[in-house]
Amino acid sequence: MTESRGVRHRGHKAPSPAPPLTGAETTPRDEKKELGPHEGQSKPQQTGFAPADLLKTEYLVHVVGLTYTLLSFWTRFYKIGHANSVVWDEAHFGKFGSHYLKREFYFDVHPPLGKMLVGLAGLLAGYDGSFEFKSGEDYTDEVPYVAMRMMLASFGAAMVPLGWYTAVELGMSQWAAHIVALMVLLDVGWLCISRFILLDSMLLFFTVLTVFCMTKFHNQRTRSFSFPWWFWLTSTGISIGCVSSVKMIGLFVTALVGLFTIEDLWEKFGDVSISVQDQLKHWTARVICLIFIPILVFMASFKVHFMILTNSGPGDAQMSSLFQAGLDGNEFADSPLEIAFGSRVTLKNVGYGGGLLHSHAHPYPDGSAQQQITCYHHKDHNNEWDILPRWEEPPYDPEGPIRFLQDGDVIRLQHPPTTRFLHSHRIPAPITKLHHEVSGYGNTTIGDVHDYWAVEVVDDLQRGSRAAVLKEGNIHALTTRLRFRHQVIGCYLRAANVNLPQWGWKQVEVTCDPENNPKDRHTYWNVEMHRNERLPPGDIEFYHSPFLVDFWHLNVAMMTSNNALVPDPDKEDILASKPTDWPFLHLGLRMNGWGDNTTKFYLVGNPIVWWGSSISLGLALAVLGVYLLRWQRKYVDMTDGEWTHFLYVGKVALFGWALHYFPFLIMGRVTYLHHYLPTLYFAVLMFGHVLDHLVFSSRRLPLAVKATVFGVIASAVVGTFWWFKGVAFGIDGPIGEHWGLLWRKSWNIYTQ
Template sequence: MSGLRKRTTKGTSKKDLSTVSNSSDEKLLETVQKSKDNEKPTDQTDECPLLNKISLAVVTILAFVTRIYKIDYPSEVVFDEVHFGKFASYYLQRTYFFDLHPPFAKLLIALVGYLVGYDGSFKFDNIGDSYIDNKVPYVAYRLLSAVLGSVTVPIIYLTLKELNYSIPTAVFGSLLVLFDNAHVAETRLILLDAVLILSVALSIYSYIRFYKEQANGAYTKGWFKWLILTGVSLSCVISTKYVGVFTYITIGFAVALDLWSLLDIESGLTIRQFIRHFVARFYSLIVLPFLIYLYWFYVHFEILTRSGPGDGFMSSEFQESLGDSPLAKTAKQVNYYDIVTFKHKGTDALLHSHGYRYPLRYEDGRVSSQGQQVTGFIGEDINNQWQVLPVEEFPEDNKLNKPVRIDDIVRFLHVNTGTYLLSHDVASPLYPTNEEFTTVDYNTSITRFNETLFKLPAADKSNKRSIIKTKSSLLRVLHVDTTVALWTHDDVTLPEWGFNQLEVNGNKKIQDSTNTWYFDEIIGLNDSRQFYVPKPVKKIPFFKKWWELQFIMFEQNNKLSSEHPFASDPISWPGSLSGVSFWTKEGTKEQIYFIGNLFGWWLEVIALASFAGFFAAVKLVQQRKIYVLKDIQIKQLFNIGFLYIGYLSHYVFFFLMARQKFLHHYLPAHLIAAILTAAILEFLVGRGKVLNITIVVLSIGLIYSFYFFAPITYGNVGLTPDQVGARQFLNIKLHFYK
């Protein structure tokens, strides 16, 4: 990096890493050495310090404005806030949950809730749920992301200045993130990416500061400070998301190159001195970050001491280390012959039947079985009661206390009409592709016995054969004979003949998450189960719990290979060819759509490609002993090379992943691409009037593009179909186009 002039470590020469990296060409080496000998102590001495401070202040203020503007809107759950807001609530209620990501950023979100006195009662179940009605301090939560996202912008500015680029270049690099629609959208919601992106930026900035400190000598106060801060920043990255390993690759590459130059005999270091350098970096950049990473898991386990929705992912031994959650007081073991109510998780509808029958013909002319109606009913009613029966009757003297377990096959008797639940190959009323559910009398249930059998697999990761409990055991109800899942929906209701209740049918997509049910209540419970007895809690060593969780996190991450409507391939990311719908509001035609600033993203693609082509051409002509690079460009090559490695490290490895991938995975790479684009611009154009005019023109285009897409970034402006259509570039598919 051009900020490093010489090493003052005992016995070192003036040769630094940028010199070593170009030593293959004697002519180029001579030019580099000559330029370094004539170089001033800093390239920033010809710039006004006051202008530098003003520029930094302006981009910082604008960053806060763009991210905090209308942060209270919408006052509803938006996209992945359903996950990370929910996790904060679980932390606040100390109930165990499972997530694929390490705990650091989630703990920060929960800390905000704790500081404002929130109790975590709202669980962020559905996109569109009201924060106002549920009294959630969502603005405080979102401000955390907004502040961290805003601070990232001045870090970009300072990084470019530490690399000795001009003020206009530093400003432009900052603007590429400041006015990027994707960064703004992602860093003003209750998400993890603001923490991740700031940590990546701080890791790169801190390492550059450490590298430059070597000019003042190794083992100085400043040298240790920036080395340790690099390690702390790296720990924040890896403790937020495991893709932080890409930042480790970036810094690791630079460290390896630095150590390689120190190992050179011309550096003047003895082997003992070299080992001391290696050990300092090893402890600061690997051991310290790992200990901090472990610390957040320790906090995670210390907070989550109660049983919760994540229990099913863990071993029975792990679950025994958790105390009962508040849910445990109402969760009761379900036994055979219990009379229960059965609730659908997505709609809160209870499984219901009554003495009325399906009509002979539906409105579209299809014929039904004319069997007894089975529907979904919201509210208490005697017709919601069902008795859970075994496939084979237990002996009369041995019927009591026989628990129903995961994967058991059962029958359901509708108590009020004395009929048995049945599904068969007859089209349902509203979904001709799905099967009808009905009930039949005792005699018919004997002749059609197999059609009354239902299996109860877990809808989550509960252990097989575990006892089913009310409220807490999430189930699918699979028809044994035809392999369809019990399902209901509230997008449309039955006609008047069905009393406008919800349709219940057999869904052939048995793995669909909307097939989830649970036993809600046991009717007339009068045995020992009515009394709550806290379970004993066992102690398990921290490292045993941590290792089990690590294994399960990676296992579940690898399973994320199913299709998703908003998933995208990495090849489409640099051009922001498609985005993600975050939130919509039908009445006002408002929407939040996650997409990058197309002007900025395509400018970065052009800059990266142009530099690669230019560099290849330079190397080609150098083979003919023709040297076209200016001295200042030669000094910039190492900076650009470092940033290029950082960009590729955060991008190309996604091509190797089989899991679901989304556009937001590109944001750390985009952050580095923004810094790299500004650096390449100054490299190709050079400092001066031409550069300043170019930056002004490009900034105008960047800001206009941000403004153009702002309505779908903030979601506070409804657009007409024509206005929506004008923003549908490439594969961007917006709502309300027609």
């Protein structure tokens, strides 16, 4: 697009806008002439700077950044210990921190890095891990909850200077960068979520850090393979690894970096001035720094997790039996090695995320109406089964010769708490209709041939193949993997992480699969707990579980459990919300009790920040559409460099927002308002970008108009923050005495 088209460039006679603050965007013109055709297409230099002016600008950037940092720490630390009780999910994450201090293995749906940092905060604060973190319970004097909250709030405080510097690196004018920083500083939603013992402050920090590192790397694009280029590329990879190690939704910002990288490499691929050797170097650098390094960081967090949690704890059952045997205080390693008739056992499904074969005194609502058989991930006596011979054989004699369990034996499995036998018949399973139902049937005197299960050895994790096990003969606890084939129907006992409805307590469905698939791990089982007073204990040195197996097993279990967090149609969750409720603050979230004597916290955003940023997303698309229409009509509104910069910042904000928001629309799991908080950051960047483009960098608007717009918006952000600050700092006394907070009728601030 050039002036030769006969269309005058918009605003050529108007004053130039204020320059962006970054040194990367103030490259002297003579240097830009030497760049390749795709290397220098950032926002062009508007006015020249002398070297002294550049130093002064950099100095002012850091002075402002320091000022915002101090203000951020004040907002995050002010009255942080005012509520001396367990607030919202402190009941979960404080408890996880306690497990690290006691080195007890636990299970959670999130990766371990954030919770390890909670444990580290407790360790540094002098906490001993003895508090139970019951919801709403008052903290005792032995719990340094204020110090722990302050350490974790530091992550939320660091968001603010990162927001400022990111806006600077994106080439926004100083006014737009101030608006972005003020919004991050004064949003009461971000403020409230950062002041408690939660993971969200760390998730937000690493999300913002990843975007910052990505923009810093982008601004080094004219200095390929220099030290700063490598530093910021590597820092981006480390940040990706950290954000993904706090919560799995960190993969959303990972996708943003991935799209940015693909576009960057595609443009370089089309640049014939870059040699093939340099093309390969670019690809290799991205693979190492943006794939291998994040994976190593992610895996390292799990390695440290396993190294710390060496004691048996409440999450043992989610892991493989071999892993549990290696935990201190676990009795599995002392259990008898060889299985015999008369042994009392628990059976662990070997499929990733598999639980323990379980039954309870509740019938199926349909089908046979016999007793339910499920898989359960928590240990109790309802997981226990006795191995008994067939009905026509002599009953088990505890005084007779020991008969060891071997491949091909046909057994009955009796559930001691209810005396029912594991049973199957040609009735469709409750959920997986192509499989047969598995139920509990009969008692010590009543049963039939549908209680018979043939034992088939698959292999052994220590001894090797099936042939090696058959050569020795006996089946071992923990290590031998088995399949149970129904003697009459020929189907195989299976549990594949399909959750039953509420009538089945959302436990895993157990079925009998008519298809014989020898490679289906969900039909594999091993004996976990084993009690038999007639047999000697095993040897702990016999058991070992490799890290990679444990790492994969835990991640699959995490994903399986997370997918099971679906809304219960039989119960109303007053805290839950839909993604469509978030952008315009249709609902808030009460974070604790709402009694008159309770300090109350309400998770809701600053309306100016949320509504303004949401509107800016649609406005940005409308502006883009207008430019495309004008471009088609051969109007020239921007230079090539300005257009490239306009699209670059818009893509970072819009794709970042979309990648963090739209996945929640298709998720089946229950969602809450705090899930939108990382998404909001990209909407705020878009607000700053649109405002900068239409107002602060406009060649047509006079300085007085720009200053007025800035003043009005900044005052609105500050004013609404001050009006709603109580929802983050804590509201004391009857809520009815605090008027003026109901800006939307759908908010449940005043209703009981």
